[in-house]
Amino acid sequence: MDRLFFSDSPELKLSEILELTPHDRAFVIMPAGCASMLGEVIGNLSPSLLIDDREEAKNMASLERILSAMLEQGLTRRSIVINIGGGVTTDIGGLAAALYMRGIRYINIPTTLLAMVDASSGGKTAVDLQGVKNIVGAFHQPLATIITPAFLRTLPDEQLLSGYAEMVKHDLLRGAMPGFPAAGLTVESVASDIEQSVMFKQRIVSADPEEKGLRRILNLGHTAGHAFEALALQRGAPAAHGIAVAQGLVTALVLSVMAGGFPSALMQSIVAGIRSLFPIIPFGCKDYEELLGLMHSDKKNQGKGSVAFTLLAAPGKPMERVDIDDATLREALDITRDLLGI
Numbered sequence: 001m002d003r004l005f006f007s008d009s010p011e012l013k014l015s016e017i018l019e020l021t022p023h024d025r026a027f028v029i030m031p032a033g034c035a036s037m038l039g040e041v042i043g044n045l046s047p048s049l050l051i052d053d054r055e056e057a058k059n060m061a062s063l064e065r066i067l068s069a070m071l072e073q074g075l076t077r078r079s080i081v082i083n084i085g086g087g088v089t090t091d092i093g094g095l096a097a098a099l100y101m102r103g104i105r106y107i108n109i110p111t112t113l114l115a116m117v118d119a120s121s122g123g124k125t126a127v128d129l130q131g132v133k134n135i136v137g138a139f140h141q142p143l144a145t146i147i148t149p150a151f152l153r154t155l156p157d158e159q160l161l162s163g164y165a166e167m168v169k170h171d172l173l174r175g176a177m178p179g180f181p182a183a184g185l186t187v188e189s190v191a192s193d194i195e196q197s198v199m200f201k202q203r204i205v206s207a208d209p210e211e212k213g214l215r216r217i218l219n220l221g222h223t224a225g226h227a228f229e230a231l232a233l234q235r236g237a238p239a240a241h242g243i244a245v246a247q248g249l250v251t252a253l254v255l256s257v258m259a260g261g262f263p264s265a266l267m268q269s270i271v272a273g274i275r276s277l278f279p280i281i282p283f284g285c286k287d288y289e290e291l292l293g294l295m296h297s298d299k300k301n302q303g304k305g306s307v308a309f310t311l312l313a314a315p316g317k318p319m320e321r322v323d324i325d326d327a328t329l330r331e332a333l334d335i336t337r338d339l340l341g342i
């Protein structure tokens, strides 16, 4: 499992780690679009390669460009890749490290909240293919992850919310009540909770690094969330990943009441908190077939007559792979719309 470091000075922490880790060169990947912004926190560390970090560019062509640059710049088995950026950068840079010479070491320095609490640790690396998200990838654990909340100061509000959805998910899974600040999220209101959120993920991943069982609980909210995300994309109004996950959490909580005995009043108060903070992805009855189709086509459900959900019997009591039939799913989508006022 990767070592997690929390530091106000990622440059200093990185040089300490590199000093203790025999290597021949460090290959730094950063997103072109926000490299100068990140530079304010990262200091003098200059990129070896700037990449396009839009989700549309998280593909085989970009991966090949990264691998080619690694070859051209003479990386060897003793080199270390440093990924500085959001989840797109850590996913694609991590996959490049997994593939180059059958696997070299890499270090993540996440710069979005979502990458700090989720994407940058746990060793899942991937690119998208033919519009299917994360379908080509590898498990390859980073050597270290350095978390510096100061990066969040320049992050757009939507991105802060997106990461917060994953923190809400971790809270529900570990049995804590998520907070929904009435005045909205700020960097200060989330920064102090990052550590316990990512440590929770680390505990789950160390028990099941390759998602053979327990790690599946981290899919809470994602089965419906991915369907909402894809629907928004099809309509030409893409939603940040976590915004869709927050709405997916609502459907998962509704199903948890219907199929898992989760207390209804508690579900309603958590949903009210989600509704107060997160924007809604609109959908109606006419979208149900599309949403159901998207959930059935999830990697985990192919060929099954039902959709497997991670649900909760109570906060801190996850149930993985609960099979839900289409009639129950339609009912849960009705209730989701009622609760969200759609």
Ligand SMILES: NC(=O)c1ccc[n+]([C@@H]2O[C@H](COP(=O)([O-])OP(=O)(O)OC[C@H]3O[C@@H](n4cnc5c(N)ncnc54)[C@H](O)[C@@H]3O)[C@@H](O)[C@H]2O)c1
Binding pocket: 031, 033, 034, 037, 038, 053, 054, 055, 058, 085, 086, 087, 088, 089, 091, 111, 112, 113, 114, 115, 118, 119, 120, 121, 122, 123, 124, 125, 133, 134, 151, 152, 153, 154, 155, 156, 159, 162, 241
């Ligand atoms: N590997 C995993 O376990 C895992 C888990 C969750 C999500 N993911 C993946 O993560 C990706 C989403 O990651 P994300 O939400 O971090 O998005 P992202 O990497 O696309 O970053 C979002 C945007 O913020 C910009 N940005 C990054 N840091 C910034 C900063 N400090 N200030 C201002 N702007 C900044 C980026 O340039 C980008 O435009 C998806 O591809 C998803 O599949 C992976």
